[in-house]
Amino acid sequence: MSFSLPETFIEKYRDREVDWGFKDAGGNALGELTFIRTYSRIKEDGTKEQWWEVCKRVIEGMYSIQKDYVKANRLPWNDRKAQASAQEAYERMFTFKWTPPGRGLWMMGTDFVMKGENGGAALQNCAFVSTADIDRNDPGYVFAWVMDALMLGVGVGWDTKGKDKEIEIHVPEFQDGVYHLIPDTREGWADSVRLLINQYLKPGQKYVGFDYSQIRPKGSPIRGFGGTASGPEPLIDIHLKMRELFSKDEGKTLGSRLIADLMNLIGTCVVAGNVRRSAEIGLGDPDDEDFINLKNPEYFPERNSYDPENPGWGWMSNNTLSVKVGQDYERFTDLIATNGEPGFIWMDTARAYGRLADPANNKDRRIAGINPCAEQTLESFECCTLVEVHINRAESKEDFLRTLKFAYLYGKTITLLSTHWDRTNAVMQRNRRIGASVTGVSGFYDTHGLPALREWWNEGYEEIQRRDHEYSEWLGVRESVKTTSIKPSGTVSLLSGATPGVHWPPGGKHYLRAIRFSADDPMVPKFMLAGYTIEQDIVSRNTVVVYFPIETQVRGEKEVSIFEKINLASEAQRHWADNAVSATISFDKKLEAEYIPTVLNMYEGKLKTISFLPMGNDVYQQQPYTEISEEEYNSYVGKLDKIVMSDA
Secondary structure, eight states, rough: OOOOOOOHGGGGGGOOOOOOOOOOTSSOOOOOOOOHTTTTTOOOOOOTTOOHHHHHHHHHHHHHHHHHHHHHTTOOOOOOOHHHHHHHHHHHHHTTEEOOOHHHHTTTTHHHHSSSTTHHHHHHEEEOGGGOOOBTTTTHHHHHHHHHHHHOOOOOEESSSGGOOOBHHHHBBTTOOEEEEEOHHHHHHHHHHHHHHHHHTTOOBOOEEEETTSSSTTOOBTTOOBBBBBSSHHHHHHHHHHHHHHHHTTTTOOHHHOOOOOOHHHHOOEEETTTTEEOOEEEEOOTTTHTTTTTTTTTTTTOOOOOSSSOOOOOGGEEEEOTTTTOOOOGGHHHHHSOOOOOEEEHHHHHSSSSTSSSSOOOTTTOOOOOSSSEEEEEEEEEEEEEEEEEEOOOOOHHHHHHHHHHHHHHHHHHHOOSSSSHHHHHHHHHHHHEEEEEEEHHHHHHHHHHHHHHHHHHHHHHHHHHHHHHHHHHHHHOOOOOOBOOTTTTTTHTTTTTOOOOOOOOOOOOOOEEEEEEETTTHHHHHHHEEEEEEEESSSTTTEEEEEEEOOOOOGGGSSSHHHHHHHHHHHHHTOOOOOOOOOEOTTTTTGGGGHHHHHHHTSSSSEEEEEHHHHTTTTOOEEEOHHHHHHHHHHOOOOOOOOOOO
């Protein structure tokens, strides 16, 4: 890399204790375990990175990208100022005042990013593509693009607008002995899906089989991206399932159910390097009965099967309805009360407004949808990078505002990189969209109150706009169309011990946090020896679920009403997020389900997106959070042994 931190500076951090979040009575910190599992890469000597090394890789990568861009465009660069800035960015990251998103923790500063043509894509958190962009001459391209993005760890949103193109399904004429040799590359996997789909959506095609012999076996290391290979079996499975589904729909036109099936099957196939699970969201029409019932096992039993011998794929995406202000929400209450879906997006509000405290500006008039966690409004084929500020680690408002400089700068730096998708670059370089998120919101709200939170948000938003003007001028690029959001902060918040995004901890003060590991992850035997509860994942044969006990010091979700939860999301949309707020409003199924239409009518002009989830341990199997009693918590942690991390 072109930029490096001095060894004398790094030396101070090698043996410095890391203040990980969520320490249990056994002396293990869930923050550290999550880091080792998800964000620590294997080094050349076979050991895994420590936190100080990841911070070094991230900061040197971040400032190298800036320096390379500036030098390539013959812009001013000041080594002394850059070094001072980078060292402060490092200290604030090391102490969890800000962090890159999971993408950045895993990929920033690697050769894959710094030297490869795919580097820009690998650092993107999320993307959206509209199936309205399906080309009749190459209908498989959109689906292959989704697979390519997912294999790079990018979460993808999609819609079902392709159903309006009325593309007829044809079963290709059978021919024996013709095979396509699939290269052992990401592009090879994606192109195989493109080829298969084109056989059925273009008339007059002949059957072409696949040769999987070059695909590396399960468990082989993936050099560059990192992680291990899953073997050819997942790809073989989805090829067979796709052919079966197409054959059943012969003579029909491509509909919303089949679009969702293809997207969901792609998602189930992709586990990026056995490190990152696929993330998808599907957008549909409120009058489309097939879409509304995608997760209804009575309507579609096969796609919603939990039979381990014949698992379904409907669980792969969150499904959301694109609605307008004034929508009748009553008819969706029973569905939401069952499994929390569908969610809602008000595209008219999202296109017209940034923060809802500000006047309409129509900056996002071109957006087509949202990312899987619903915090980023996006155009078709647009990607976006996120970054996280841990408000729970801020020592004061001034400290928070100072941290925003480095969080913003990380996000803006990623916009200087191109992806290997021309169409994506055309959108991203025009918008320069980033999503600076705040996590630990509900904890701050409960501790300091709403007026203080509004003050920090409003001043913080203005600080980011000031920084965007300053740095965009220096870099000679457009100011970002949008800059702020609230992400759900699934595992990144665990590093610092923050309450995730705008959410309160699930259940009461004690719960189990389910985290998925590759079955062959070297950490799994350590968890077994330490006494953790481990289960086989019910929908993935290559995955296990490990349950971690958590005790919180703030209110649990059961102590907060549905009205207070949605109001906090609305406050975030008004005072902080000019993109959107990822908020899943948990509710008591017996006492609060009837209020869902009421809160939607109350807040439909005050939010861009929202979703719901009934509280309880029986919503679906192996859910992320399971409430436990204090006695169960004490019993669990009492049997846990300390995990030795030195050879993790």
